[in-house]
Amino acid sequence: MNTMNDKTEKILIKALELFDQGKSPEEILRLFPDGRQELGEMFKTINLLKATKKEILPEKNFVINFINHLNTISLIRNQKNPIGRLIRWQIVAPAAVLAIFVALVLINTSSSPQTTFTSLPDRFELTAIQEEAMAAEFNPELINFLDEESNIQEVDIVLTNL
Amino acid sequence: MELVERAQNGDTGAFATIYQTFFTPIFRYVYIRVKNKAQAEDLTQTVFLKTFQSIKNFKEQGRPLLAYLFTIARNAVIDHWRKEKSRAGDDPEEVFKNIPDSKINVEETLDDKKEIKSVKEALWNLTRDQQEVINLKFIAELSNKETAKIMGKSEEAIRQLQCRALKALREYLKQ
Numbered sequence: 576m577n578t579m580n581d582k583t584e585k586i587l588i589k590a591l592e593l594f595d596q597g598k599s600p601e602e603i604l605r606l607f608p609d610g611r612q613e614l615g616e617m618f619k620t621i622n623l624l625k626a627t628k629k630e631i632l633p634e635k636n637f638v639i640n641f642i643n644h645l646n647t648i649s650l651i652r653n654q655k656n657p658i659g660r661l662i663r664w665q666i667v668a669p670a671a672v673l674a675i676f677v678a679l680v681l682i683n684t685s686s687s688p689q690t691t692f693t694s695l696p697d698r699f700e701l702t703a704i705q706e707e708a709m710a711a712e713f714n715p716e717l718i719n720f721l722d723e724e725s726n727i728q729e730v731d732i733v734l735t736n737l
Numbered sequence: 738m739e740l741v742e743r744a745q746n747g748d749t750g751a752f753a754t755i756y757q758t759f760f761t762p763i764f765r766y767v768y769i770r771v772k773n774k775a776q777a778e779d780l781t782q783t784v785f786l787k788t789f790q791s792i793k794n795f796k797e798q799g800r801p802l803l804a805y806l807f808t809i810a811r812n813a814v815i816d817h818w819r820k821e822k823s824r825a826g827d828d829p830e831e832v833f834k835n836i837p838d839s840k841i842n843v844e845e846t847l848d849d850k851k852e853i854k855s856v857k858e859a860l861w862n863l864t865r866d867q868q869e870v871i872n873l874k875f876i877a878e879l880s881n882k883e884t885a886k887i888m889g890k891s892e893e894a895i896r897q898l899q900c901r902a903l904k905a906l907r908e909y910l911k912q
Contacts, residue, residue: 584897584900584901587900587903587904588896588897588900591896591899591900592896595880595881616907617903617904617907619907620903620906620907620910621875621903623852623853623856623910624856624871624875624876624906625875626852626853626856627853627856627857627860627876628765628875628876630853631764631765631768631769631876632761632764632765633760633761633764633774633777633778633781634778637778637782638756638757638760641756641760641782641785642753642756642757
């Protein structure tokens with residue numbers, strides 16, 4: 576029994592293969608006289624399925640409505656895009672640049688307590704300002720007094736060491 | 738392929754053409770799986786919305802667009818059944834109440850209508866795999882190779898499955 580079923584199944588499988596390749600049911604039935612009854616029923620079932628297929632159709636209005644819906648989705652998408660670009664290039668990008676600038680400033684402040692600026696010209700400028708201030712503060716008479724005092728101190732040291 | 742490329746570049750008209758071309762085969766597939774016309778229409782719409790959103794990621798690579806659509810449809814149906822409880826498909830009488838009559842062709846005989854109704858009923862009584870292979874091979878008319886890819890089986894398995902499915906269908910119709 577199983578052997579017959581296997582044999583019948585093999586015929587049906589082969590027949591379907593030939594049918595897929597474009598052979599007509601009549602040609603296939605001629606090739607397999609042993610399986611005429613089973614093959615005949617199989618092709619009848621396939622024909623019924625094809626007839627059923629024609630009966631299964633969507634409502635026409637549904638198709639039209641969906642296409643209109645699709646156009647609406649597309650319009651909304653296109654409208655959103657300009658807003659997205661605006662957000663990206665006029666808000667986010669400048670904010671990112673500002674954040675980087677602030678970060679650099681903070682880094683420079685934390686690394687050097689005396690100087691506020693890291694750029695070399697600014698440093699030289701500051702030193703020059705300081706030297707000018709120091710020079711301006713010195714009184715010439717005071718400079719002379721200090722020089723004399725330092726000379727006297729040197730003599731005292733020499734005499735003490737003798 | 739040109740149509741797909743245009744749709745991928747945002748051409749809504751191209752996508753609408755894809756929709757009009759493939760809506761009916763996808764609808765048929767979904768309808769046979771869910772047994773309810775209104776639900777089938779909604780799910781088919783979901784399939785195409787998902788396709789619209791993901792079409793930029795589609796690369797043919799030996800798989801045509803229709804097979805891609807069927808894969809999305811299959812997953813949508815599986816998701817649908819996960820959410821739904823056991824449907825009226827278990828009760829054929831309930832199924833026929835929910836299905837609106839399709840347009841009546843004056844040339845059709847009463848016997849033809851009865852026979853087609855019987856085929857639908859028989860389909861809904863097959864196992865899931867049998868129903869799937871009949872749906873993809875004989876309703877959607879996909880090749881063995883495409884059907885195998887969608888169902889995740891070998892072509893040899895598909896050949897055997899379709900043979901057994903047709904036989905089971907025939908047995909049920911005889912009753």
